[in-house]
Amino acid sequence: MKQEEExxxxxxxxxxxxxxxxxxxxxLQTKGFSGLKVNDIARTAGLDKKLMYTYxxxxxxxxxxxxxxxxxxxxxxVEPTGPVIDDGGKAxxxxxxxSQFDYVFKNxxxxxxxxxxxxxxxxxxxxxxxxxxxxGAMLFESxxxxxxxxxxxxxxAIIALxxxxxxxxxxxxxxxxxxxxxxDLKTTEGRSEIEEALRFLIDKxxx
Amino acid sequence: MKQEEExxxxxxxxxxxxxxxxxxxxxLQTKGFSGLKVNDIARTAGLDKKLMYTYxxxxxxxxxxxxxxxxxxxxxxVEPTGPVIDDGGKAxxxxxxxSQFDYVFKNxxxxxxxxxxxxxxxxxxxxxxxxxxxxGAMLFESxxxxxxxxxxxxxxAIIALxxxxxxxxxxxxxxxxxxxxxxDLKTTEGRSEIEEALRFLIDKxxx
DNA sequence: TATTTTTATCACCGATTGGTGATATATTGT
DNA sequence: ACAATATATCACCAATCGGTGATAAAAATA
Numbered sequence: 470m471k472q473e474e475e476x477x478x479x480x481x482x483x484x485x486x487x488x489x490x491x492x493x494x495x496x497l498q499t500k501g502f503s504g505l506k507v508n509d510i511a512r513t514a515g516l517d518k519k520l521m522y523t524y525x526x527x528x529x530x531x532x533x534x535x536x537x538x539x540x541x542x543x544x545x546x547v548e549p550t551g552p553v554i555d556d557g558g559k560a561x562x563x564x565x566x567x568s569q570f571d572y573v574f575k576n577x578x579x580x581x582x583x584x585x586x587x588x589x590x591x592x593x594x595x596x597x598x599x600x601x602x603x604x605g606a607m608l609f610e611s612x613x614x615x616x617x618x619x620x621x622x623x624x625x626a627i628i629a630l631x632x633x634x635x636x637x638x639x640x641x642x643x644x645x646x647x648x649x650x651x652x653d654l655k656t657t658e659g660r661s662e663i664e665e666a667l668r669f670l671i672d673k674x675x676x
Numbered sequence: 677m678k679q680e681e682e683x684x685x686x687x688x689x690x691x692x693x694x695x696x697x698x699x700x701x702x703x704l705q706t707k708g709f710s711g712l713k714v715n716d717i718a719r720t721a722g723l724d725k726k727l728m729y730t731y732x733x734x735x736x737x738x739x740x741x742x743x744x745x746x747x748x749x750x751x752x753x754v755e756p757t758g759p760v761i762d763d764g765g766k767a768x769x770x771x772x773x774x775s776q777f778d779y780v781f782k783n784x785x786x787x788x789x790x791x792x793x794x795x796x797x798x799x800x801x802x803x804x805x806x807x808x809x810x811x812g813a814m815l816f817e818s819x820x821x822x823x824x825x826x827x828x829x830x831x832x833a834i835i836a837l838x839x840x841x842x843x844x845x846x847x848x849x850x851x852x853x854x855x856x857x858x859x860d861l862k863t864t865e866g867r868s869e870i871e872e873a874l875r876f877l878i879d880k881x882x883x
Numbered sequence: 884t885a886t887t888t889t890t891a892t893c894a895c896c897g898a899t900t901g902g903t904g905a906t907a908t909a910t911t912g913t
Numbered sequence: 914a915c916a917a918t919a920t921a922t923c924a925c926c927a928a929t930c931g932g933t934g935a936t937a938a939a940a941a942t943a
Contacts, residue, residue: 480909480920501795503710507901517922522902584794587847588708598854605857622859626873629857633848634841640794641840647805650812650836652829666833673880687890687939714931724892729932 486524488514493535497581502588505532533593541579541597542604544572557616558608559675565608566631566667570660573639580640627674631667638663693731695721700742704788709795712739740800748786748804749811751779764823765815766882772815773838773874777867780846787847834881838874845870 492513496504507528511518525531545565573579586594605628614621642654653659699720703711714735718725732738752772780786793801812835821828849861860866 478910478920482920485920503795506899508899518901519903519923520921523920528901584791587791587794587844587851588710590851590853595852595854598852602855602858609858622869623873623876625857625859626869627877629845629859630838630841630870630873630877632841632857633844634837634839637794637840637844638836644794644797645802645805646797647802648809650832650839651809651816652832652836662829662833663837666830666837669830670834670837670877670880673877673883676880685890685940689890692890713929715929725931726893726933727891730890735931 482524485514485516485520488516489521489525489531490535490538493532494578497578501581502585529591533591536582536593536597539578539582541576541582542600545569546604557675558612559671561608561612562628563668563671566628566635566671567664569632570635570639570664570667573636574642574660577643580643583636584640624674627670631670635663635667689731692721692723692727695723696728696732696738697742697745700739701785704785708788709792736798740798743789743800743804746785746789748783748789749807752776753811764882765819766878768815768819769835770875770878773835773842773878774871776839777842777846777871777874780843781849781867784850787850790843791847831881834877838877842870842874 489510492510493505495513496509500509505528507518507521510528510531511521514521521528521531525534545568573583582594582597585591586598609621609625613624617624638649638654641649646655648654648659652662654663696717699717700712702720703716707716712735714725714728717735717738718728721728728735728738732741752775780790789801789804792798793805816828816832820831824831845856845861848856853862855861855866859869861870
């Protein structure tokens with residue numbers, strides 16, 4: 470009987486590593502990346518900071534591994550959804566923008582990561598940006614570019630503006646309790662106003 | 677003769693205060709606000725840090741005074757430009773957006789201030805945001821709200837998205853050398869593509 | 884010239900930063 | 914049972930952080 474039981478040692482490397490990664494996430498949610506001090510990470514993980522160095526080499530490598538462990542773009546993956554899209558990606562674009570607007574607002578860690586990308590030029594963040602570009606390329610190259618033809622670039626510019634605007638407004642709404650252009654981005658009224666604007670602009674773009 | 681000459685003492689309070697304010701600006705341009713350490717500010721100013729405390733009270737008060745000394749919204753002031761605007765503010769909106777896109781790209785300090793507003797909830801930054809709101813209110817209430825009537829809020833939402841997008845893209849272009857939606861925001865081609873998109877979207881909004 | 888006030892510097896403080904060598908303890912292998 | 918290795922802790926380091934009291938030196942005032 471006892472031989473068949475799961476053996477769980479008190480000292481588990483993988484479990485400890487995960488504790489450090491969890492600590493990074495927790496601090497990122499609460500204090501932001503400025504709070505990612507070595508001592509604080511160790512304290513939050515409930516382990517000695519020396520372990521962090523033995524397992525990850527350095528604080529930066531730990532952070533890089535955390536970023537790599539997250540899959541922030543999975544929510545916005547453009548899947549080849551069986552039926553052929555015959556509206557030039559109009560409905561897809563709308564859905565993508567709205568869902569991004571909602572996702573970024575809810576995911577505070579992702580907000581911090583986005584902010585980080587505006588502050589530093591960290592390698593692992595560059596990788597994240599590349600993922601975003603690659604993911605977007607699928608939508609552009611296979612659907613909208615052929616549809617808009619000579620105006621393909623303008624469509625890309627419009628999406629760039631809207632996605633960026635979504636990012637900024639969501640982050641702004643989280644840290645500030647001030648309005649933006651008279652709209653309160655924390656209330657459902659203000660947010661649905663933005664969503665309507667997104668739908669409106671996409672509709673007009675496809676006219 | 678000599679009595680008529682300007683007397684410039686070696687020790688000048690106002691001059692020293694200005695040195696500290698200049699130091700804040702310089703550090704903000706180069707290292708960002710994370711570089712605004714007391715010792716670094718003093719070293720950059722070429723003065724003892726003690727002076728900073730005697731003149732400004734604290735580092736935070738110095739920073740607040742710096743922010744107050746800047747007039748970031750002067751470039752975008754909506755002046756009552758004599759002739760009555762009869763296009764519902766269409767041309768004005770376009771001009772405002774394009775000039776903001778250009779101004780923010782060139783003004784690195786302002787970029788840092790905007791970023792700061794996404795990170796902290798500092799009082800002086802709140803004041804800055806209020807200025808933006810107040811300034812925008814002039815455009816909305818006196819021109820576009822009466823024009824769009826029941827759709828006034830949607831217009832505000834559209835402007836909110838575009839302004840935010842402009843901010844994000846400009847800051848992104850400065851810190852990253854990566855593309856955004858396949859567009860290189862550092863080249864004139866990429867930037868004029870965004871500008872065209874802005875004009876296009878405003879045109880469509882006024883249709 | 885002598886005195887007072889303003890301007891500026893210096894030396895130092897405790898707390899915190901990132902980082903490491905020595906050591907203890909648990910687990911595994913023989 | 915014993916040795917070897919992996920896991921985890923502890924005490925400590927130099928550097929830097931924000932902040933301050935004592936003091937020097939220049940300028941203003943008398």
